[in-house]
Amino acid sequence: MSNEITKIMVQAQKIKNFRCRKGSAPQVQIKDLEEKLKITLPEPYKFFLEQYGFCLWFGDVVFGLVPLDEDNEDYKSLDVIRATEYYHQRYDNKDEYQSVPEHGLVINSYDGGGYYFLFSEESERAGEVGLFLTETYGQEESKFKSFTDYLSFLVTGTPDLVDVDYDKIMDIIEG
Known part of the structure; x- marks a missing residue:
């Protein structure tokens, strides 16, 4: 698992404008994330946080843990706690969503409107x-x-999304 993520991230580092956290996310910050959201992180994502914190490049991003003393607004927008809370506030208890x-x-x-959700x-x-x-x-439209697999898809384009019904999506959009 950790070896696969390391291989993917070696490829990611070759992408134009690649950036990630300098130094790993401290264990205490990872533990605080789990306690604040009342979840247990899957091991591959925990390893990603431990090694890279977060990452971004031209065209994509993986939210994670930013340094606590980071003043840069660009990095604050990459904070996974902030993002999760934002989507809960925006979509929870809304009749239409x-x-x-x-x-x-x-x-x-998701640039077209939506989000990628990692299940704990x-x-x-x-x-x-x-x-x-x-x-x-x-509604969930793919997984x-x-x-x-998700990280590999962002970096290399493989594997493909699982269970995507593009016709259903287009019917809803056009409907």
Whole structure:
């Protein structure tokens, strides 16, 4: 698992404008994240935080833990706690949208409107990453089997999304 993420991140570091946290996220900050959101992180994502904190490059990002003393607003917007709280505030208890799942965290926003959600160990779907779209009123429209698959998809384009019904998405958008 950690070896796969390391290999993917070696490739990511070759992408134009790649950046990640200088130094790893301290264990205390990871523990605080779990306590604040009342979740247990899947091991691959925990390893990612321990080694890279967060990452971004031209065209994509993986939310994570930013340094506590970081004043740069660009980095603050990459904080996974902030992102998760934002999506809960925006979509929970709204008649027109499905609420954000309870067990897990938002690890990326979707440019077309929506977010990628990593299910925590408390979920029946522990470790999976789902794509929830605003065009479908917060319904999940595709998923990855693991955080590692999701990260690989961002960096290399493989594996492909699992269970995507593009016709259904287009019907909803056009409908």
